[in-house]
Amino acid sequence: MKRAWKWILPAALAALVIFVFSYGSLAAFTKSLSETSAVIRAKSFTFYVNESSSQKQSLGDAALAPGESKDYTVVLDGRSCETAVDATVTLKVGYDGAWPEGLSVRCGGEDVSDGCKKTFADLQSAGETKSVTYTVVWDDPHLDNYEPYRDFTLHLSVTVEAEQSR
Amino acid sequence: MKKFILTVALVLAVVTSLVAGTMAAYTQQLDTTSEAITTKTFSIKGNMSDNFTKAIEIAPGESVEYKLEIKNDGEVNAKLNMKAAIVAAAGDEINGLKLEVVSVEKITAGEVVDGKSVNFTTGDGKNDMLRVGETAKVTLRVTWVYANDDTTNAQDNADMDKASSQLSVTVNATGLASSTTYAIGDVDTEFGN
Numbered sequence: 116m117k118r119a120w121k122w123i124l125p126a127a128l129a130a131l132v133i134f135v136f137s138y139g140s141l142a143a144f145t146k147s148l149s150e151t152s153a154v155i156r157a158k159s160f161t162f163y164v165n166e167s168s169s170q171k172q173s174l175g176d177a178a179l180a181p182g183e184s185k186d187y188t189v190v191l192d193g194r195s196c197e198t199a200v201d202a203t204v205t206l207k208v209g210y211d212g213a214w215p216e217g218l219s220v221r222c223g224g225e226d227v228s229d230g231c232k233k234t235f236a237d238l239q240s241a242g243e244t245k246s247v248t249y250t251v252v253w254d255d256p257h258l259d260n261y262e263p264y265r266d267f268t269l270h271l272s273v274t275v276e277a278e279q280s281r
Numbered sequence: 282m283k284k285f286i287l288t289v290a291l292v293l294a295v296v297t298s299l300v301a302g303t304m305a306a307y308t309q310q311l312d313t314t315s316e317a318i319t320t321k322t323f324s325i326k327g328n329m330s331d332n333f334t335k336a337i338e339i340a341p342g343e344s345v346e347y348k349l350e351i352k353n354d355g356e357v358n359a360k361l362n363m364k365a366a367i368v369a370a371a372g373d374e375i376n377g378l379k380l381e382v383v384s385v386e387k388i389t390a391g392e393v394v395d396g397k398s399v400n401f402t403t404g405d406g407k408n409d410m411l412r413v414g415e416t417a418k419v420t421l422r423v424t425w426v427y428a429n430d431d432t433t434n435a436q437d438n439a440d441m442d443k444a445s446s447q448l449s450v451t452v453n454a455t456g457l458a459s460s461t462t463y464a465i466g467d468v469d470t471e472f473g474n
Contacts, residue, residue, distance in 0.1 A: 143456045143458075144357055144359075144455070145453070145454065145455050145456070146325045146453075147451070147452065147453050150329060150451075151450070153333065153335050153336045153337065154370045155336075155339055155378065155445060157442075158339060158340040158441075159441070197340065198343075278429075279342070281427060
C-alpha cells in the first residue's frame, strides 16, 4: 500500500500540472457582441363614430306623427387610425305593434325598412369622414283612423365594425 | 631516467601553454534580439441598419426588415455564433410577431424556432470561417402576421394597447488558430561582420 502511494501522489501532481498548462494553451481569443433594437410597437387604431370612440351610443328617441320624418346620422371617422381601415355599417330594424301604413326607413334614397349593410373602404387614407343618414319617414296615408298604430314602436340598431384593411 | 621524463613533461607543459595563446583565432560574439512579439488584434464589429435604433410602429400584416453586418475587423480568423430573437421590450410582447431570415452571406442560418428566434453560425474550417476582413451579412424580417379570426383579433387588439417587442442580436466570436506557423527558415536572419 505504501508503495502505491509513492506513485499516486506524483502522478496526481503531474496530471494537475499538465491540466493547468493545457488549459492555458487551449484558450483562444473570444469576443461577444450584443445589440437590442429599439422598441417595436403597435400602430394605433382608434375609430370614431359620431365623434366618440365609446362602444355604445344612443341615437335618441323620437315620436313621429303622420307626415313627419326623423334623420339619424352616423359619422364615420378613421383619421386617427395609423393603418388603412374599412368600416361596415349594419342597420337592423325591429318593431313592436302593427307597422304603420306609409312608414319607411330610407337611406340614400333606398327603402331599407328590412335593414341593410354598407361598407366604406379605406377611410384612413381618404382623409375625410363619411356619413350615413337613415331617415324614418311616415308619409301620411290620410287615414280616418290611426288608432291601430298607437302602440307601435320602431327599434333601429346600427352597428359599425371598423377593421384594418389589408 | 626519471629526471629526464619529468623535465620533458615540464617543458611540454610550458610549450603547450604558450601554443594555446598563439593558437587562438579571431572570435566574435553576436547577441541578436527579435522585435517585440505582440498579440494580434481580435476585433468583431457589428453594423446594424439605421432602423435598428429607431422605434418602429407596426400593424398586423406589416413587416420591417433589419440588416445586420458582423465584420472581422481584427487580424485573426474567427468563428461566429450568432442568435437573433424577438423579445419583449417590457412586460407583454407583441404575440403576432414572427421572425424570418431573408438572406445570409458568409454565415449559415439554422431553423427559426417558433417564429421567434434563429441561430446562425460560421464554420471553423478553412472554407467557412470568417476570415480577416470579411463581413457576415444577415437580413431579417419581422412580420406581424395578419389573421382575421376572433382569437387572433382579440389578441392583436390587446397587444395594440400595451405590448411592445424588440429584436435582440447576440454574437459570440472565437479566434481560430492561424494556418501559418513560423519555422526557423521563415525567420529572416542576417549576421553582419
